[in-house]
Amino acid sequence: MKIAKKIPGRNREALRGLLESMVEKGAAESLFAAAANKRGDSFSYFLMKRGSLPDTLEPLPPIMSRSAAGMLTYLTRKGPLPGKTLVVLRPCELRAVTELRKLNQIHADNLVTVSFDCPGVFPLKDFFKGKAAVLIEQHEKALSDGTLAGARNVCAICAEFTGEGADIELGFLGVPEGECWAVANTEAGAQCLGLVEGEDVGDLSSRDEAVQAAKERRAVERKQRLLAFQQEVGGPENIAKVLENCLNCHNCMRVCPICFCQECYFESSAFRAEADRFLARAGRKKGLSMPADTLLFHLGRMSHMSVSCVSCGACEDACPADVPVSLFFSLVGRSTQGIFDYVPGRDVSEPVPYLHYEREEFQEMEAPYLEKRGQD
Amino acid sequence: MERIYEIQMGIEELARRALETGTVGGVAALLEVPETNKIAFTLVRAPEDVKGLAPFSPWMLENAARSISQMTREAAFTQPVAVILRPCELRALRELVKLKQVNMTNLILISFDCPGVFPIGSRLNGNGDLPAAYEKAVLEGTNCPGIRQVCSACEEFVPRGADMVISLVGRSPTDTLRAAFPTEAGQKFAEALGLLAEGREVEAGEERDRLAGIRADEHNALSARIQGSLKDLDGLVSVFDRCISCHACRYVCPVCYCKDCFFESPAFSYYPHSLHKRLEQSAAGLRLPLDRLLFHLGRLTHMGASCVACGMCEDVCVAGIPVSQIFKTVGGDIQQMFDYLPGGSPDDPLPLLTYREDELKEMED
Amino acid sequence: MKEESKEFTPNILYALCSWCGSGGSETAGAMKLHYPENVKPVRFYCTGGIDPVYIFRALLEGADGVVVSGCHPGDCHFDTGNYRARRRIAAVKTILNTLGLDGDRVWLRWVGHGEGKRFVDTASEFDEHIQEKGPSPLKGIRGV
Numbered sequence: 001m002k003i004a005k006k007i008p009g010r011n012r013e014a015l016r017g018l019l020e021s022m023v024e025k026g027a028a029e030s031l032f033a034a035a036a037n038k039r040g041d042s043f044s045y046f047l048m049k050r051g052s053l054p055d056t057l058e059p060l061p062p063i064m065s066r067s068a069a070g071m072l073t074y075l076t077r078k079g080p081l082p083g084k085t086l087v088v089l090r091p092c093e094l095r096a097v098t099e100l101r102k103l104n105q106i107h108a109d110n111l112v113t114v115s116f117d118c119p120g121v122f123p124l125k126d127f128f129k130g131k132a133a134v135l136i137e138q139h140e141k142a143l144s145d146g147t148l149a150g151a152r153n154v155c156a157i158c159a160e161f162t163g164e165g166a167d168i169e170l171g172f173l174g175v176p177e178g179e180c181w182a183v184a185n186t187e188a189g190a191q192c193l194g195l196v197e198g199e200d201v202g203d204l205s206s207r208d209e210a211v212q213a214a215k216e217r218r219a220v221e222r223k224q225r226l227l228a229f230q231q232e233v234g235g236p237e238n239i240a241k242v243l244e245n246c247l248n249c250h251n252c253m254r255v256c257p258i259c260f261c262q263e264c265y266f267e268s269s270a271f272r273a274e275a276d277r278f279l280a281r282a283g284r285k286k287g288l289s290m291p292a293d294t295l296l297f298h299l300g301r302m303s304h305m306s307v308s309c310v311s312c313g314a315c316e317d318a319c320p321a322d323v324p325v326s327l328f329f330s331l332v333g334r335s336t337q338g339i340f341d342y343v344p345g346r347d348v349s350e351p352v353p354y355l356h357y358e359r360e361e362f363q364e365m366e367a368p369y370l371e372k373r374g375q376d
Numbered sequence: 377m378e379r380i381y382e383i384q385m386g387i388e389e390l391a392r393r394a395l396e397t398g399t400v401g402g403v404a405a406l407l408e409v410p411e412t413n414k415i416a417f418t419l420v421r422a423p424e425d426v427k428g429l430a431p432f433s434p435w436m437l438e439n440a441a442r443s444i445s446q447m448t449r450e451a452a453f454t455q456p457v458a459v460i461l462r463p464c465e466l467r468a469l470r471e472l473v474k475l476k477q478v479n480m481t482n483l484i485l486i487s488f489d490c491p492g493v494f495p496i497g498s499r500l501n502g503n504g505d506l507p508a509a510y511e512k513a514v515l516e517g518t519n520c521p522g523i524r525q526v527c528s529a530c531e532e533f534v535p536r537g538a539d540m541v542i543s544l545v546g547r548s549p550t551d552t553l554r555a556a557f558p559t560e561a562g563q564k565f566a567e568a569l570g571l572l573a574e575g576r577e578v579e580a581g582e583e584r585d586r587l588a589g590i591r592a593d594e595h596n597a598l599s600a601r602i603q604g605s606l607k608d609l610d611g612l613v614s615v616f617d618r619c620i621s622c623h624a625c626r627y628v629c630p631v632c633y634c635k636d637c638f639f640e641s642p643a644f645s646y647y648p649h650s651l652h653k654r655l656e657q658s659a660a661g662l663r664l665p666l667d668r669l670l671f672h673l674g675r676l677t678h679m680g681a682s683c684v685a686c687g688m689c690e691d692v693c694v695a696g697i698p699v700s701q702i703f704k705t706v707g708g709d710i711q712q713m714f715d716y717l718p719g720g721s722p723d724d725p726l727p728l729l730t731y732r733e734d735e736l737k738e739m740e741d
Numbered sequence: 742m743k744e745e746s747k748e749f750t751p752n753i754l755y756a757l758c759s760w761c762g763s764g765g766s767e768t769a770g771a772m773k774l775h776y777p778e779n780v781k782p783v784r785f786y787c788t789g790g791i792d793p794v795y796i797f798r799a800l801l802e803g804a805d806g807v808v809v810s811g812c813h814p815g816d817c818h819f820d821t822g823n824y825r826a827r828r829r830i831a832a833v834k835t836i837l838n839t840l841g842l843d844g845d846r847v848w849l850r851w852v853g854h855g856e857g858k859r860f861v862d863t864a865s866e867f868d869e870h871i872q873e874k875g876p877s878p879l880k881g882i883r884g885v
Binding site: 030035037038039041042044045046047048049052053054056065066071074075076077078079080081082083107124125128237240241244245247248249250251254255267271272273274275276278279280281282283286287288289290291317318319320321322 | 401402404407409411412413414416417418419420421422425437438440442443446447448449450451452453454455457479496497499500613614617618620621622623624627628635645646647648649651652655656659660661662663664665691692693694695696
């Protein structure tokens, strides 16, 4: 039986209150969530302990400085956290966590996940250029509306914006003004949520309807946007155009939660060569732009991680050259995930496509052989 | 007094002729790829591919010393290759030689007095009136508004150790090239191309001196500003407050050559129970990832003595932290203490790889 | 034999596993069968060890097409390497097609150790297929 409770307060206030009260009542020893940094105009993820949750706690920041999934890899790659920890994640971060669990990069024991209806976030650079207080207020409004003007490319077309895979899911959409609904999706979630006071939500249908309608709308927008982007980037010349500003700095890879390799192939000795070989390449390619292998880096990374790409947009936020990396990877991810009928983050028991196979599949990818010719 | 030669051709023509005559087997310089708006440091082999060569264009998408390191670290060129570099790139290159990351054999080093470059960001927002303003500033010997902060405070804008030094400040793009050939390799290169016909001894123009004066003032102002903001721990924490720990600054740094960076090593991969211990001891919780300040301070100690203040780190910082200004200021202090100019004399050993028995007593307690 | 007066001779990489694919080429040799000289075999330990990046890198650095042959399903020397290869090649073709870069320049066809004729047929057929397509635009993109 699903537990669903009404949590009083405006959106971010409600979530903060819920977290504080769950931790206080002993649901967890520690809390992993975003909080404001020292100056108050930027946010990071923090690991906080019961009894001293800081006033700066801001579990719904209007930006995503880094993917929380990457931070959880940082925390738990070598083993599970020793105490029970409440973990607040955006839906895309939650999906990345699921992927990283499959890839043995996150130990999820002791983690209780909390997620929410996410309206998206502002691009990092836009937020840093703008007025923090104004943007935070806009973001607060967007939590109820579900639409954030000026959101990042991938946020604007995100159709998987609810926390349905989390132990505890917070609903802002289709919920009466001045409260939000906390729904426990699992036994672990129910145990934690059971500790806090709150009137039961009898009928969840108003939220379900609002979410369903928004999802359908977003799915259409996503498809249209990605197809339009495909028109824009398709073909060799257009791809060169899209990547013309790329510095080949690999920062997209470094902040990508899915790109977990400690030693990236694209930074390996496979790219070392004698000077004369570079010169030979320069002749062949009518001039070798340095650092070389920009397109190879992106294509290669697509082949390595696009099946698990959760469209979180961290890559684009970290791009110093404003390359639309996240759309690029969302577009390709849509195709590669499509052929494997795979949705990254859907289910932790679903194997990652590259670590799995069927004996009879993809025959259409083989070139059919018709023995037609005689011996030469 | 150095002898400056008038050269009756543009830089593109010069490169083409060097390739055509076989004087060099390759040319590497900033090049505008004709099919796109891409500008990149480009290695060219065929004479016809030099089209779009633009070594003086006011952009720096990477410090080219990194690429030359990538090209020559395994084995040097077996035929001469001319590389056209900004002075800060040349200094980085000369540091990398000391660090055994570059093999200079067969490189012909061409440089020029550099008026500075614009931040990468201003290129993305459309160039607008920038080129015209830049040309004017170059002609007059002033700082063009909008160039990188570290460029406007750069006093090392005249190259050292180049085989060919082109005069840019005080000249207009339509003027003929003027260049000096201070080294034997440079003389040979010029001779092979027949560039030594029209030469005369000249003094550096007053524009260059004017720019040097402006730069010195700007440098003082920048140092004061940064020292002011870093005056205590509180200031230090505030300056790096927005840092997302992506380490992009390290990655684009020409001097940070380590293949395996200490700050990305297992030394910083913690066991969960040790993290929890730290959590118990902290009042406000742990900001993740840890070691944000340690990274910057550590990098300062690792490469501060060799920082050439090229400004790449700041350009790629999405959090807008004045990384290069900080490194120029603090690195400058370190360099001053050791009386060391990165990329200066090849005979000066790296400060942290040498010592004297009787020095730095004032640092002892 | 190939015609001498062709306008375009494609540069083709033929990736073969050490067991069946290479075995097929050896059988072809024993049978004195010919395949086009512009098809250059490259040996991999197993098709399952062919990272998609190798294929992309070949296409960007000068190959007009890449064809992969390994053991038939069920015959893999390492039991399942070829199934993994098939998934990766499916991904490669999908990525290329999504970006308008022509996934049909990459072929996968199983060749058994004894299938010398199938090996040379595949080489010739792929050669003709790429000749019809013309030079790969991927190797000529400047600046990336």
